[in-house]
Amino acid sequence: MASIPQEMTVVEMSGSGGPEVLVPGKRSVPAPRPGEVLVRVVAAGVNGPDLMQRKGLYPPPKGASDLLGLEISGEIVAVGAEAKGWQVGDTVCALTNGGGYAEYCAVEAEHCLPIPDGVSIVDAAGLPETYFTVWSNVFMGAKLSAGELFLVHGAAGGIGTTAIQLGKAFGARVFATDSPAERCRMAAELGAERVIDYREEDFVEIVRAAGGADVILDIVGGPYVERNIKAANHDGRIIQLAFAAGSKVEINLMPIMLKRLHYTGSTLRSRPDGFKSEVARGLREHVWPLFAQGRLRVVTGETLPLAEASKAHAAMEGARHTGKILLLAGTA
Template sequence: MPVLPDSAAYASWATPHERATVGGMEAITIREPGAPDVLEWTERPTPKPGRGEVAIDVVAAGINRADLSQRQGNYPPPKGASDVLGLECSGTIAALGEGVAGRQIGDQVCALLAGGGYAERVVVPDEQILPAPAGIDLVDAAGLPEVLCTVWSNVVMEAGLRGGQVLLVHGGSGGIGTAAIQIGRALGARVAATAGSAESLRLCRELGAELAISYSEQDFVEEIKQLGGADVVLDNMGASYLDRNLSALAPDGHLAVIGMQGGRRAELDIGKMLVKRLHMSALGLRGRPVEGPHGKAAIVADVRERLWPLVERGTVRPPVHSRTPMPEAARAHEMLEAGGVHGKILLTVP
């Protein structure tokens, strides 16, 4: 029987496949809730796929603001999900669970996760996997699933955005925002976006925003009147923008709330909604079930059918801000918290 090296030395030389063979992998763990320095690159048991699941050897994982909230102890993973951070990844299929058909070991894919992406291997339901899109580097593909599924499910599947309508995107230079601007333009909508710095506003225009609004110097409610009001607002701020978002909407408009960066409690003016016949939805993505009318399987399938061709043609291609080695995840979290990030920050497996 072979003698295995001690874990520290072993982790320094073994490949992910070799560690998986004997039951170990490296992953980012949270020592305790807190600042970025609580993130540690440590050895964890290698997950194995169950029925209907696929194991992926991770090449890269995308960072999302939800990861920061989880690290701080404010966003626990859904029941049954991995406690390892990471809501999206890319890589190659390493193993297939019972009942999975139409896939092969070695296929290059990206995946929407409920957790587990900051690791050398992750297990995910087969229905949440997308083929790595042609023309995009496999590492960069890690930054696609979460943002594209979030935008598509809220703006298109729920709010029904269509050509000729006006879409207002808050936080236009971030990962979600850059994707939303491009999707809106690809659908034939007129897009307005809010952002902070001059560089961020310039990026919004380059991606297709007809109107780029400085949230620190301009009133987006007044500015959106240039386009006749917004038919759909994609909002990541929550409470602090609620009343102004309702004012910015055109009659029969739809407010899609996907974040709470500006707080979670606010007063809702129902009268304003009644007069303009407004609609409002607040739909997260991580906690949704796999199956069902609002399930992840239906979202991923719709994204694969209707959005993926636009990605492969280069019509929709969210920018990558930076790549950081996964063991240095703390530094990447600090970068996102500091602001000024344009597009996605990706963690690459060493």
């Protein structure tokens, strides 16, 4: 086992703004606090909240690292007091409260998961944020059931590819929206029953003709807020995870009452550690075995060196990617 250095390479923010504010830097290697493990990072995932934090719109919670990066994969190199279930040398993927854009990251031991069978240690970095998010919102919260119609917007992105696969794996009828054709094809390949190119078709008409959506997962916002309400079935559940098209809208709320709709928003980072531990246990029991069975697969779109985090952010903002974008912090 190689010794742990005192200093590490990280990606810092020179200020709030565009991707160009992300610059390489040096920091002291963190020491794991009680209940934490220290992970030598192999790869880190890039996610929407990272872009928001870079813009100054999503500050880290009190006590969390100011560095970006909410999910990592790597090898445990130190175990803090009271941290149970892991030992030095274990390979894991983990949900973090920040600090993933670095060569080392201290994380809660209970927020770590083993690398699923058949998944590489690099690809595993793209699993925690989206799987924690989809499992907690769609299954624990909205309680999506077999046979229900599940509408997923942004189908070819990280959240979308995860939601489509999990919906299908647990027996839902999955409809999805995206554009252009390449992104729509990916959604179909992952198991969506009906893929709607939003530039060519009206998802409201199509979903209503199919009986209405029981659960809707949206990252778009803007005009989609009212359209989701129209597309929802009675007793439908609408989950808002992001607002790519804006969060300020004027709508008629009467259909929410008449249809008995549940409209919820969610951010994962600010949830209590105990809740995240509960989500991790659910994933380990119900979801992680599906990778070995071939019912789930990783969807990595692009990998870049850690030092090129700015390019990764530019690619994600340009919606030119499919699947997850990963930053390589070290060798597997």
